[in-house]
Amino acid sequence: MSKDRINKVHDALSRSNLDALVLNPGASQLYVSGLHFHLMERPVILIIRKGGTQAIILPELELQKLADLPYEINNYPYGENPEEWSLAFKKAMSDLDLDGKVIGMESLSLRMMEYGYLTEAAREANFQDAQELISSLRLTKEDNEVTALREAVNIAQNALVNTLPLIRVGMSEKEIAGELSLQLFRSGSQPELPFSPIVSAGLNAANPHAVPTDRKLKEGDLLVIDWGARVDGYISDLTRTFAIGEVDPEMVKIHNVVREANAAGRAAGEPGKSCAVVDMAARNVIEKSGYGKFFTHRTGHGIGMEPHEEPYMRGDNLQIMQVGMTYTVEPGIYIPDINGVRIEDDMVVTKTGSESLSNMDRHIRVIG
Amino acid sequence: MSKDRINKVHDALSRSNLDALVLNPGASQLYVSGLHFHLMERPVILIIRKGGTQAIILPELELQKLADLPYEINNYPYGENPEEWSLAFKKAMSDLDLDGKVIGMESLSLRMMEYGYLTEAAREANFQDAQELISSLRLTKEDNEVTALREAVNIAQNALVNTLPLIRVGMSEKEIAGELSLQLFRSGSQPELPFSPIVSAGLNAANPHAVPTDRKLKEGDLLVIDWGARVDGYISDLTRTFAIGEVDPEMVKIHNVVREANAAGRAAGEPGKSCAVVDMAARNVIEKSGYGKFFTHRTGHGIGMEPHEEPYMRGDNLQIMQVGMTYTVEPGIYIPDINGVRIEDDMVVTKTGSESLSNMDRHIRVIG
Numbered sequence: 001m002s003k004d005r006i007n008k009v010h011d012a013l014s015r016s017n018l019d020a021l022v023l024n025p026g027a028s029q030l031y032v033s034g035l036h037f038h039l040m041e042r043p044v045i046l047i048i049r050k051g052g053t054q055a056i057i058l059p060e061l062e063l064q065k066l067a068d069l070p071y072e073i074n075n076y077p078y079g080e081n082p083e084e085w086s087l088a089f090k091k092a093m094s095d096l097d098l099d100g101k102v103i104g105m106e107s108l109s110l111r112m113m114e115y116g117y118l119t120e121a122a123r124e125a126n127f128q129d130a131q132e133l134i135s136s137l138r139l140t141k142e143d144n145e146v147t148a149l150r151e152a153v154n155i156a157q158n159a160l161v162n163t164l165p166l167i168r169v170g171m172s173e174k175e176i177a178g179e180l181s182l183q184l185f186r187s188g189s190q191p192e193l194p195f196s197p198i199v200s201a202g203l204n205a206a207n208p209h210a211v212p213t214d215r216k217l218k219e220g221d222l223l224v225i226d227w228g229a230r231v232d233g234y235i236s237d238l239t240r241t242f243a244i245g246e247v248d249p250e251m252v253k254i255h256n257v258v259r260e261a262n263a264a265g266r267a268a269g270e271p272g273k274s275c276a277v278v279d280m281a282a283r284n285v286i287e288k289s290g291y292g293k294f295f296t297h298r299t300g301h302g303i304g305m306e307p308h309e310e311p312y313m314r315g316d317n318l319q320i321m322q323v324g325m326t327y328t329v330e331p332g333i334y335i336p337d338i339n340g341v342r343i344e345d346d347m348v349v350t351k352t353g354s355e356s357l358s359n360m361d362r363h364i365r366v367i368g
Numbered sequence: 369m370s371k372d373r374i375n376k377v378h379d380a381l382s383r384s385n386l387d388a389l390v391l392n393p394g395a396s397q398l399y400v401s402g403l404h405f406h407l408m409e410r411p412v413i414l415i416i417r418k419g420g421t422q423a424i425i426l427p428e429l430e431l432q433k434l435a436d437l438p439y440e441i442n443n444y445p446y447g448e449n450p451e452e453w454s455l456a457f458k459k460a461m462s463d464l465d466l467d468g469k470v471i472g473m474e475s476l477s478l479r480m481m482e483y484g485y486l487t488e489a490a491r492e493a494n495f496q497d498a499q500e501l502i503s504s505l506r507l508t509k510e511d512n513e514v515t516a517l518r519e520a521v522n523i524a525q526n527a528l529v530n531t532l533p534l535i536r537v538g539m540s541e542k543e544i545a546g547e548l549s550l551q552l553f554r555s556g557s558q559p560e561l562p563f564s565p566i567v568s569a570g571l572n573a574a575n576p577h578a579v580p581t582d583r584k585l586k587e588g589d590l591l592v593i594d595w596g597a598r599v600d601g602y603i604s605d606l607t608r609t610f611a612i613g614e615v616d617p618e619m620v621k622i623h624n625v626v627r628e629a630n631a632a633g634r635a636a637g638e639p640g641k642s643c644a645v646v647d648m649a650a651r652n653v654i655e656k657s658g659y660g661k662f663f664t665h666r667t668g669h670g671i672g673m674e675p676h677e678e679p680y681m682r683g684d685n686l687q688i689m690q691v692g693m694t695y696t697v698e699p700g701i702y703i704p705d706i707n708g709v710r711i712e713d714d715m716v717v718t719k720t721g722s723e724s725l726s727n728m729d730r731h732i733r734v735i736g
Contacts, residue, residue: 036579038563041476041676061665064575064704080666081684105480108409112475112483112497129480181559182550191549191564195406207432211404296429298448301409308409316449336432 003070005032005137006054012133013050019101021048021130022118024109027305028134030233033073035065043085043114049096057088089121098122104130135310140324145304146348146357148234149326152189153346153357155229156236159183160360169219169244169368173199173212176225184229194235194307198226201244205340208297208332217368219245222255222339233305237328238358239344244368254291254333255341255364261285262343262362265299265313265329269347269354275317275327282331283315291333300328303346325349326357371439373400373505374422380501381418387469389416389498390486392477395673396502398601401441403433411453411482417464425456457489466490472498503678508692513672514716514725516602517694520557521714521725523597524604527551528728537587537612537736541567541580544593552597562603562675566594569612573708576665576700585736587613590623590707601673605696606726607712612736622659622701623709623732629653630711630730633667633681633697637715637722643685643695650699651683659701668696671714693717694725 009021009032023029023046025037037044037058045057055074056066063077074095078088093099099122105115107129119125141149162183167176177199184193200210201221210224217223226239241255265282279299286295300313303326311319313327330344345358377389377400391397391414393405405412405426413425423442424434431445442463446456461467467490473483475497487493509517530551535544545567552561568578569589578592585591594607609623633650647667654663668681671694679687681695698712713726 038577059665061576065577080682083684107480107484110480112473112478112480112495115480115483116475116497127480129484177559178553178556182553185546185550185553188546191545191561193559196559208429209406209433297427314448316451 006048006071008137009048010050010052012136013048016104016133017102018104018128018130018133019050020096020098021104021133022046022110023048023106024111024114026106026109027309028106028109028138031138031305034069037062037065043117045089045114045118047092047096049098053096055092055096057092086117086120089117093118093121093125098125100124102126102128104128104133106130106134138304139302139310140322141304141326141348142324145234146324146326148232149236149303149346149348150357152229152231152234152236153238155187155189155231156184156227156238157358157360159187159189159229160225160227160240162187164367167217167223167367169217172214172216173201173204174214176217177212180225180227184227187229188231189229190231192230194228194230194237198224200224200340202339203337205241206334206336206338208334208340208342217244219368220247222247222251222341223367224340224342226342226344228307235303235305235307236346236358237303237307237344238346238360239330239342240360240362241341241343241364243364243366245366251339251341252364254335257286257289257291258331258333258341258343259362261331262329262345265331266345266347266354266356269321269327269349271321271323271349271351273321275311275313275319275321276315278313278327278329279315279317282329286331286333294333294335295331296334297332300330302327321349323349323351374416374439376505377416378418378420380504381416384472384501385470386472386496386498386501387418388464388466389472389501390414390478391416391474392479392482394474394477395677396474396477396506399506399673402437405430405433411485413457413482413486415460415464417466421464423460423464425460454485454488457485461486461489461493466493468492470494470496472496472501474498474502506672507670507678508690509672509694509716510692513602514692514694516600517604517671517714517716518725520597520599520602520604521606523555523557523599524552524595524606525726525728527555527557527597528593528595528608530555532735535585535591535735537585540582540584541569541572542582545580548593548595552595555597556599557597558599560598562596562598562605566592568592568708570707571705573609574702574704574706576702576708576710585612587736588615590615590619590709591735592708592710594710594712596675603671603673603675604714604726605671605675605712606714606728607698607710608728608730609709609711609732611732611734613734619707619709620732622703625654625657625659626699626701626709626711627730629699630697630713633699634713634715634722634724637689637695637717639689639691639717639719641689643679643681643687643689644683646681646695646697647683647685650697654699654701662701662703663699664702665700668698670695689717691717691719
């Protein structure tokens with residue numbers, strides 16, 4: 001698989017103005033190379049040189065990871081003393097003849113640390129953001145990638161099904177998040193969750209990116225749970241909103257509006273249309289209901305090896321949907337200091353439209 | 369707490385040549401501000417301006433997180449369309465009068481994306497790595513930080529105690545890592561583990577940063593488990609090495625050497641001495657045994673809110689140990705394609721020497 005992907009990069013490079021692509025540890029480096037490194041204090045830079053070579057600058061103690069790779073790679077290892085590191089960069093950039101050349105990088109992943117070593121080693125090189133080239137590699141998913149996403153969705157759904165019966169008035173958001181994380185593992189998620197579950201109730205639910213607190217669940221709360229699993233490096237990202245006992249009738253109304261907006265957004269995905277139509281379909285429902293100003297974010301984002309990636313489902317994004325693109329539909333209404341609702345599903349664009357990978361009931365459900 | 373810490377930054381700035389400090393989401397931003405943001409595609413930049421103001425550039429949908437902060441902060445929110453983002457940066461940098469000024473940043477955390485917006489907004493500003501200033505804030509831990517680290521160690525130890533009886537010949541490294549992760553949660557770790565447990569057996573144990581595989585445990589393997597928990601944002605990082613059934617006598621010998629090296633490294637920590645002495649004490653034991661060339665990494669690293677941070681325990685690091693510094697001691701011997709041993713503890717420098725926060729038995733123990 002990695003050999004095909006490296007060839008994909010070489011193809012993309014040959015059609016670009018770039019002489020090379022440099023990748024930092026993270027989803028793109030893993031996608032291209034099959035190599036799993038963490039972003040830490042020791043730099044690990046993968047270089048794909050237009051024309052056919054690849055190289056990696058890495059700590060000596062990581063050399064073992066290069067054994068049994070299905071493609072050739074030149075390695076530039078360095079020792080533990082940071083004073084030696086720039087030598088490895090200089091040797092690599094010189095061997096690959098990259099000074100004065102155009103080098104693509106991922107501005108969302110390359111740090112000033114690596115950029116410092118790279119520019120010191122190739123002072124006349126011209127570094128450009130290669131987001132477009134990298135997106136062209138990862139934007140549409142192959143069948144085995146969709147299979148992994150589907151499995152990540154199933155594991156997440158099973159984990160929440162097992163968590164719901166344990167939720168009681170008086171439990172804190174943190175306790176619920178801990179229990180759900182445990183169930184994610186038990187259901188088969190990889191240990192590295194895509195993100196810590198968001199569990200927010202009552203006025204905390206008015207914050208779309210809330211961090212679980214010690215606040216205890218009360219009768220009348222809405223409870224937002226935003227969670228996901230990871231399988232073979234691919235992740236899920238779902239949200240459901242529950243009622244704790246009897247809630248204010250306006251909350252029930254808001255929940256219905258968001259559920260209809262979610263359904264409209266899910267129905268709008270289709271190859272050949274722009275990403276904007278997904279956002280507009282969902283937003284339109286909420287605006288008509290009069291709650292438009294409380295839907296404060298885009299309708300969704302791409303999903304794959306990263307929790308947020310291209311394509312973004314925004315009303316101004318004219319990017320065209322293609323078969324195999326995967327993304328979330330997650331409209332919400334957030335009433336400041338009062339409450340919030342979000343309902344989120346993971347979608348894949350199919351030949352005839354789009355399919356929701358997630359199918360857990362979306363109606364308001366009383367728990368606790 | 370966050371107010372004191374912001375004041376600490378202002379004190380440090382007033383003694384530096386910097387006019388401001390910019391911080392990206394991550395440990396330092398959280399340490400200074402108490403604000404918890406993930407590093408994603410939407411930039412979130414905290415700016416501390418010498419002389420007394422602070423500001424934050426962030427997505428509108430995150431504004432709720434600024435409610436109830438114990439200090440004042442000027443906010444520069446932006447909407448969902450990336451074309452608007454640079455306006456927020458320009459307004460902030462202009463209000464703070466930062467063009468042409470000296471701005472400190474963290475090169476291990478600031479990405480090219482944020483750097484691009486910052487330099488576009490302040491073309492004549494001079495960006496410098498402020499690693500030293502930031503380290504001076506986080507390098508020695510206060511009592512409540514050591515308490516959290518101690519708790520993270522206890523949780524990790526309890527989790528492994530609960531996992532060991534479940535380990536059997538025939539289990540895969542991945543299965544053991546999954547079970548251990550589950551036990552980490554059950555024992556009270558925060559959902560965001562500091563790192564996925566490393567579980568590596570037999571020849572995989574020869575790779576210090578191995579990723580768990582489907583390889584199944586066999587009689588005669590050494591089994592390296594490197595794991596940690598997170599509590600209140602602070603983490604533990606421990607390693608123990610076990611024998612699966614009867615192992616080669618040379619493996620027992622290597623294990624004893626590493627255990628002695630670990631003990632020597634733990635005994636060497638003392639305020640006023642250099643970090644190098646810890647590395648030399650551990651390394652000396654391994655070199656005397658004849659296995660020196662198989663100890664391929666530094667003896668340890670600082671530990672706190674990040675899995676690796678200052679101070680680094682290297683033979684060339686003349687940094688002086690101070691009361692409250694926390695770090696790992698983790699010598700290892702790695703015989704390529706054969707086997708490996710590592711034993712790791714978490715330490716704190718005390719007034720009279722140093723204390724190991726971890727106390728789990730370090731002798732070779734037969735399991736499986």
